Amino acid sequence: MTKRPQHENFQQGDSTMATRPQQYRFHQGEKVLPFAASEYDARLGGLRAIMDAQGVEAVVLTSMHNIAYYSGFLYCAFGRPYALVVTATEDVTISAGIDAAQPWRRSHGDNVTYTDWQRDNYWRAILSVTGSGKVVGYEGDHLTLLQSEKLKSFLSPSKLVDIAPTTMKQRMHKSAAEIALITHGANVADVGGYAIREAVKAGVREIDVAMAGRDAMELEIAKRFPDAEYRDTWVWFQSGINTDGAHNPVTGRQLQVGDILSLNTFPMISGYYTALERTMFVREVDDASLNIWEANVAAHELGMSLLKPGVSCAEVTAKVNDFFAERDLLQYRTFGYGHSFGVLSHYYGREAGLELREDIDTVLEPGMVISMEPMLTIPEGQPGAGGYREHDILVITEEGNEDITKYPYGPEFNTVG
Numbered sequence: 001m002t003k004r005p006q007h008e009n010f011q012q013g014d015s016t017m018a019t020r021p022q023q024y025r026f027h028q029g030e031k032v033l034p035f036a037a038s039e040y041d042a043r044l045g046g047l048r049a050i051m052d053a054q055g056v057e058a059v060v061l062t063s064m065h066n067i068a069y070y071s072g073f074l075y076c077a078f079g080r081p082y083a084l085v086v087t088a089t090e091d092v093t094i095s096a097g098i099d100a101a102q103p104w105r106r107s108h109g110d111n112v113t114y115t116d117w118q119r120d121n122y123w124r125a126i127l128s129v130t131g132s133g134k135v136v137g138y139e140g141d142h143l144t145l146l147q148s149e150k151l152k153s154f155l156s157p158s159k160l161v162d163i164a165p166t167t168m169k170q171r172m173h174k175s176a177a178e179i180a181l182i183t184h185g186a187n188v189a190d191v192g193g194y195a196i197r198e199a200v201k202a203g204v205r206e207i208d209v210a211m212a213g214r215d216a217m218e219l220e221i222a223k224r225f226p227d228a229e230y231r232d233t234w235v236w237f238q239s240g241i242n243t244d245g246a247h248n249p250v251t252g253r254q255l256q257v258g259d260i261l262s263l264n265t266f267p268m269i270s271g272y273y274t275a276l277e278r279t280m281f282v283r284e285v286d287d288a289s290l291n292i293w294e295a296n297v298a299a300h301e302l303g304m305s306l307l308k309p310g311v312s313c314a315e316v317t318a319k320v321n322d323f324f325a326e327r328d329l330l331q332y333r334t335f336g337y338g339h340s341f342g343v344l345s346h347y348y349g350r351e352a353g354l355e356l357r358e359d360i361d362t363v364l365e366p367g368m369v370i371s372m373e374p375m376l377t378i379p380e381g382q383p384g385a386g387g388y389r390e391h392d393i394l395v396i397t398e399e400g401n402e403d404i405t406k407y408p409y410g411p412e413f414n415t416v417g
Contacts, residue, residue: 020117023125025110028101032227033072033108034270039177040108043070043170044091050166051086051137058130059086059137059163060151065349066139066167067093068271069342073107074229075099081122081147085129092129094122106229123154132156137163165353171342172354173367178272179395182341182369184224185267185274186393186404192217192265193276193407196237200417202257202282206242210235210250217267228270232345236264239282243387244377246277246335247346255417257283260386263414271343276407277373277391280414288383290411292329296376297410299323300390303337303356303372308400313360320356320374332378336360338371341393368396 033040047070051059061067061084068074073093075082082103083094091109097116104111114125130136133156140162143151151157174182195216199209213235221230239255242248243262255261261280266273279293302323306316320337324330340354353362354370364370373391378384392405408414 021115022118022121023112023114023128025104026101026113027104027111029105031105031107033106034181034228034272035072035177037108039175040070040072042175044086044108046170047086047167048088050163050170051088054137054161054163054166055135055159056137056161056163057087057134060084060126060130060155061086061139061167062147063139063142063349064345065171065271065343066142066164069167069171071107071109072270073103073111074231074271075103083122083126085126087129090129094125094129096122120150120154123150127154130155133158135159135161137161139164139167168351168353172340172351172362173365174342174369174395175367178342179367179369181269181272182274182393182395183404185269185272186276187406188217188220188224188267188269189265189274189276190405190407191220192235192267193263193278196235196263196265197280197414197416200255200261200280200282202255202417204255205252206237206239206250206255207252209255210237213237213263213265217265221267221269225269232268234266234268236262236266238262238264238387240386241380244379245387246375246389255282257417258286260285260289260388262387262389264391266346268345271345272341273344273346274341274393275371275391276405277389278407278409278414279388279390280416281411282417283415285411285415286384289386292376292378292384293388293411295324295327295329296374296388297390299374300372300392300409303374304392304394304401304403307364307370307372307394307396309364309366309396309398312363313354313356314358316364317356317358317360321358324374324376329376332376334375334377338373341369341371364396366396366398370394370396 067084080096093107095103114121136157192213196213199212259282263278337356340351375389377387394401
């Protein structure tokens with residue numbers, strides 16, 4: 001694709017509505033992407049194969065995860081819509097003027113900026129790439145009812161095709177470059193885990209421990225990826241009753257001797273999420289809690305041993321369910337046993353077709369990346385009350401799996417403080 005002139009139609013200083021542009025190209029600086037151009041070319045080649053198979057002439061992607069996956073650009077919406085438009089020959093991100101040339105620098109292909117001088121210039125910018133009356137692919141799990149109606153009004157598609165399921169399947173199979181980045185993320189999560197372990201002491205607040213883990217991870221990401229954008233790395237560090245839910249926010253609760261703890265580190269690298277999750281106790285653990293903890297660790301080890309090519313997500317789930325049921329613990333399980341990794345986050349994106357649940361029949365294949373993370377929640381007032389959770393990230397290989405999480409689990413290492 002021929003590079004267009006920088007600053008084409010860049011007239012944002014014009015004073016009259018008649019001369020204010022609906023869109024323009026503002027291209028300055030060098031492109032800096034998480035992966036080589038060849039990686040994005042391969043991904044777009046996969047998308048175009050999907051388009052050919054379904055007779056789609058233009059795809060309008062609107063989700064953060066798909067735009068980032070196919071272009072490298074991870075947008076910050078803040079109430080504004082963004083898109084990546086892919087045709088047989090072009091891949092163009094559509095971004096808001098507030099971001100200036102940053103989307104261009106972080107996009108594999110072209111970039112068009114839409115202005116807010118006139119309502120719906122976003123859709124006019126998309127139309128300038130797709131043309132009218134085409135067979136248009138869209139994301140049915142992301143496009144809102146409002147924007148769906150505008151798509152129909154502005155693009156006048158001859159047909160609409162939901163390509164979200166097939167793009168998800170493409171994202172579930174990781175390239176070597178993706179696996180390398182995810183492995184870096186797992187390493188960074190371990191760094192955060194060790195920093196948290198050092199910070200745990202009776203009398204310290206959850207938020208103080210969480211900040212220690214987050215700071216350590218952000219510094220490690222900056223060391224490993226000096227040209228990246230740094231955003232969204234976080235920690236959920238929970239204690240006592242706050243461990244009952246996996247996603248409970250950090251509080252100012254002070255740690256006490258004998259508290260159950262939940263360590264959760266989440267580094268984000270260019271839209272790629274990884275995680276480390278561990279059960280811990282402050283200084284000592286009672287017998288009832290120890291029994292639950294050891295049972296969950298045993299389930300974790302069983303689950304990891306089951307992750308291999310040719311096994312379905314439902315089959316893995318059933319066997320871990322049986323393990324808990326035999327010990328009268330299944331009623332304390334609160335969610336599935338693991339999920340895919342890649343371009344995803346707690347506020348956008350999820351490869352729902354690769355989760356360890358009873359209703360998912362996806363068969364594991366080499367190149368997939370999945371967690372094993374059993375959790376048991378024992379209600380307050382019962383012996384061993386609290387939430388117990390272990391979490392490792394595993395790459396499915398030809399022979400079985402490779403565990404890329406290295407931080408130890410279990411009572412011997414994680415009774416701390």
